[in-house]
Amino acid sequence: MANFSKVKRLRIYQRDSFTCAYCGEKIQNLSNLHLEHIHPKSKGGKSNDDNLTTSCISCNLYKYNLTSQEFLLKAIDKYLEHKQMADYFLKITTNLKKKLSA
Ligand SMILES: [Zn+2]
Numbered sequence: 001m002a003n004f005s006k007v008k009r010l011r012i013y014q015r016d017s018f019t020c021a022y023c024g025e026k027i028q029n030l031s032n033l034h035l036e037h038i039h040p041k042s043k044g045g046k047s048n049d050d051n052l053t054t055s056c057i058s059c060n061l062y063k064y065n066l067t068s069q070e071f072l073l074k075a076i077d078k079y080l081e082h083k084q085m086a087d088y089f090l091k092i093t094t095n096l097k098k099k100l101s102a
Contacts, residue, residue, distance in 0.1 A: 004035050004047070016054035021099070022071065023059050023091040034060040038068060059092065072096040 013033055019026045020033075027033050036055035039045035042065045055063070062078075063071045072093065079089035 004052075009033075009035055012049060012052050013054050015049075019054060020056040020059050021053040022055060022063065022075075022096060023088060024095045025056055025091070027054075027056055032057055036060050036063065040065040040067065043067070058088070062092075068096060068100060072100060 012035055013030070017026070018028075018033065021036065021038075034055045034057055036053050036059070037045040037047070038051050038053050041047070045051050062074065066074060075089045075092040075096065079086055079093055082089065
């Protein structure tokens with residue numbers, strides 16, 4: 001993960017109301033928040049505020065270097081195959097579909 005200043009992290013977390021952009025969970029514990037590149041850094045995504053978003057650890061790990069569109073498809077697959085975490089992946093699916101069609 002890139003090394004962002006604490007000020008920058010907090011600014012983005014506050015802008016996003018400490019809510020994960022993917023599953024929509026509000027995160028109380030700051031150590032469970034990650035700054036996430038919406039368009040992956042490995043695919044040319046910049047580290048400016050517009051391309052950074054608040055993410056929970058799980059979503060950051062599952063999304064990894066996928067675009068939001070690719071992550072949506074992965075979440076749908078996971079939702080269909082993982083009964084155990086279906087609620088989690090359904091939240092991502094619902095939330096991302098809304099965001100991507102906005
Ligand atoms: Zn999340």
